[in-house]
Amino acid sequence: MNIRDLGAEAMAGMLARPLRSALTTLGTVLGITTLVVTLGVAATAGNQIVGRFDELVAxxxxxxxxxxxxxxxxxxxxxxxxxxxxxxxxxxxxxxxxxxxxxxxxxxxxxxxxxxxxxxxxxxxxxxxxxxxxxxxxxxxxxxxxxxxxxxxxxxxxxxxxxxxxxxxxxxxxxxxxxxxxxxxxxxxxxxxxxxxxxxxxxxxxxxxxxxxxxxxxxxxxxxxxxxxxxxxxxxxxxxxxxxxxxxxxxxxxxSPTKARDKAQDDANALFLILGLVSLVVGAVGIANVTLVTVMERVPEIGLRRALGAARRHIAAQFLLESTLIGLTGGVIGAGLGVVAIVAISAAKQWTPLLDVRLAVAAPVAGAVVGLLAGLYPALRAARMEPVEALR
Structure with a gap:
């Protein structure tokens, strides 16, 4: 199975049940959005704090x-x-x-x-x-x-x-x-x-x-x-x-006002980053659960693929790629929503938003990694199935 066929199969498997895939992606979207908003608002608030610090104390x-x-x-x-x-x-x-x-x-x-x-x-x-x-x-x-x-x-x-x-x-x-x-x-x-x-x-x-x-x-x-x-x-x-x-x-x-800004930003990050990580873990558990259910529902398909010559690595790669695509999609949507939320919060507070381009790029990657890790166990379980037992 070449990479093109593997991608087509993974995409077909993800789009076969669009509502379920959308709900599964929602967990990752919430986690990535929370992380982006947390880091972005913390940086923006830290800059605002140091501005007030400069004005009153520095x-x-x-x-x-x-x-x-x-x-x-x-x-x-x-x-x-x-x-x-x-x-x-x-x-x-x-x-x-x-x-x-x-x-x-x-x-x-x-x-x-x-x-x-x-x-x-x-x-x-x-x-x-x-x-x-x-x-x-x-x-x-x-x-x-x-x-x-x-x-x-x-x-x-x-x-x-x-x-x-x-x-x-x-x-x-x-x-x-x-x-x-x-x-x-x-x-x-x-x-x-x-x-x-x-x-x-x-x-x-x-x-x-x-x-x-x-x-x-x-x-x-x-x-x-x-x-x-x-x-x-x-x-x-x-x-x-x-x-x-x-x-x-x-x-x-x-x-130094720079130290005050960094300390304020670090405190905000440490406080709210936990919320983002919790949301991200919840999203990862959702992906793992849905991927595992998908594996159990597609046991005959897995048996048929194995009988036709698919190796264990092919089955594992297909389900890993499906969960990775779900995580990547959630990461892209979450990054976009997070950036919009940062701008909206800054506009409401009349702050100057601070947007880190690296954060917007890293968020989809983080979502893909979460999806990959979440689909690891279901993919290995699907790869261990014997063709005869799967077709019985």
Whole structure:
């Protein structure tokens, strides 16, 4: 039996019962579709995750400045050297101290027993670029500028939650807050913070005013970089801030976004790949079962072929090729449905679909292999039949 005749016989055997062959192929279709969708959606979702990671985390660097009994490790004007580094989008320096924590802040000079006008808040000093560095915005008013700093104006900016706690909702009447016995004009409310959310409950004053609360030295520097520059800036920032004591500064830099994407994709693959394999196993069992039933139904045909001179290998090859064709057909249909499902899911989620050509090519091959393995036992059983017993 040549290859052409073998293929014709296998095709005829598969098409002899089209409904049964279609239902048998359905198991492989479901398994291959699940695998293609799983791997494709995992890659697409991993790319989306790393995009969000880039946006929120991968460009944020924090430099922690420890306390020093001698000269300060980082001065307020050192921030200018950081902003000149290529790749730095925004930066701000912040000062916190134990003296500035848990201070009594009230929004009215009059003590009213019927209202809670006094709160315990943290007072912090910050440089001018803090709203941008903290990835927030001025909900009302404005942040203090260089003129306020140079003149030593008694102004303050409060976080949005601190404003609600103090009952300050409008700034058109230039409301004042009292820290201790001193009044400070509130010129702005800072909110929508995506970094340093603790600032929402803080009172921010210029560095010249912060000295009254022990806020003399920089304790933290917030840096935002362009995408891909975080690693370089993390190495250069300590030297720019404190050339002689760079090793004493602690830099908190984001991990590589590529590693985050790969990890997210691997986790998704490990979770959903099992579902695809289970579906594929179910399809393989269906092919094996139907092929075995087909062998039992075609016992007289097998006996007649053997009596006419067909060898065992011819019978085995015919049934193996039939099951392989069923698996290959399921693989082709499953790959097509999987690609369509990936595009549909990506369109619904407004993602950019990632389609691997190798996956679309490998899916039909995987279906053929599943069909080949599933038909192995029925084919061997058909090949072992003796002509006399089969024709009896």
């Amino acid at each position: 460009t944020a660097i924090t430099v922690e400045v420890p306390e020093s009994e001698a000269a300060p490790l980082v001065t307020w004007d050192a921030l200018d050297r950081v902003t000149r580094l290529r790749g730095v989008v925004s930066a701000a320096a912040v000062a916190e101290s134990k003296d500035g924590a848990n201070l009594s802040v009230r929004a009215n000079a009059i003590v009213d027993p019927t209202r809670v006008t006094q709160q315990t808040l943290t007072v912090m000093s910050a440089t001018l670029g803090l709203p941008e560095a903290a990835r927030g915005r001025m909900v009302q008013g404005r942040f203090f500028d260089l003129g306020h700093v140079r003149r030593g104006d008694k102004v303050a900016v409060i976080g949005d939650q601190a404003a609600r706690m103090l009952g300050i909702t409008r700034l058109d009447q230039a409301p004042a807050i009292f820290i201790g016995e001193h009044a400070y004009t509130v010129i702005g409310i800072l909110g929508d913070l995506r970094r340093e959310r603790s600032l929402s409950t803080a009172v921010l004053v210029p560095p010249t005013i912060g000295r009254r609360f022990g806020l003399r030295n920089v304790t933290r520097v917030l840096i935002n970089t362009s995408l891909g520059a975080a690693g370089l800036i993390a190495r250069q920032a300590p030297t720019a801030l404190s050339p002689g004591n760079a090793d004493m500064l602690q830099v908190v830099a984001p991990p």
